[in-house]
Amino acid sequence: MTDRxxxxxxxxxxxxxxxxxxxxGRPEVVVFRVGDAVYAYRNDCPHLNITLDFVPxxxxxxxxxxxxxSNHGARFNFHDGHCVWGPCRGEWLERVAVxxxxGRVILDEAAAAADNSS
Ligand code: FES
Structure with missing residues (x-):
């Protein structure tokens, strides 16, 4: 398996x-940059399990x-995906390993495969 x-x-x-x-076939992973850090989460809001970007x-x-x-305004921490405000407060975005x-942002496909097998 190669990293992407x-x-x-x-x-x-x-x-x-x-x-x-x-x-x-859809934009299912979102990568966030804050300074020199990157985080990635599934493009799936825990409120209604629809994409986060109603506004593309x-x-x-x-x-x-x-x-x-952008559906109902829930807000999440960058660093851990925890919802701190809005209708799904206390829930979490699903992390994707990157x-x-x-200087390249790499999807850790080995970690993703391990997550999917558990
Ligand atoms: S679907 Fe995300 S806040 Fe409602």
């Missing part, structure tokens, strides 16, 4: 987000401090 390069860190605004199709490509609140679902390697 999703983008370069510099391709993302700071803070910024971009959705990727990793095989489902819109994943972050206006002041750039939280992930925001890492940085020489």
């Amino acid at each position: 390069v999703l983008c370069r860190l510099d391709d993302l605004d700071d803070p910024g987000a971009k959705a990727f199709d990793i095989g489902d 490509g819109r994943f972050i609140n206006l002041d750039g401090t939280k992930i925001q679902c 890492r940085l390697d020489d």
